[in-house]
Amino acid sequence: MSGGGPHEARLLPWSTPEGKPCYLDSDGSGYISRVADTIESVQLGLAGDLLDHADELLAEDEVPPDQLRQTLxxxxxxxxxxxxxxxxRGARLPLDPDGYA
Structure with missing residues (x-):
């Protein structure tokens, strides 16, 4: 994906059963786009919560190795x-005339 604007095929936040990426070619206003937006929002929220948890573990003097492995x-x-x-999101940013997002 080269970053061509709002009608660039969107990389979706899920993969095929074989692990290949899924793309959506739309204007971004349909049902699948809204589902993808919701999933991305949940994923970002979970990542933030996980960062807080990792910070807590790093502040502890001793953490069991299995807990560290699971958190990692x-x-x-x-x-x-x-x-x-x-x-x-980067692939969908409009490019300026010099080719930068």
Whole structure:
């Protein structure tokens, strides 16, 4: 995706069962776009909550390794979701005449 504006195909916040990305080619006003917006909002909220939890763990003197491992797995998933949202939104930014968003 090169960032061509509001009618650029949108990277959706979910994948196919095979793990391939899903795209939506629309003007952004339909039902699927609203569902994607809602899912992205939930994902961003969960990422924020998870950052707070990770900060709490980092402030503790001793944390069990299994709790650290579980939190790291959750942080990795949240970061993957946030990265996908950033890619999706960045690809839909209008480019200025010099080719920058």
């Amino acid at each position: 797995a959750q942080v990795t998933e949240a970061l993957r979701n946030v990265h996908r949202i950033a890619q999706s």
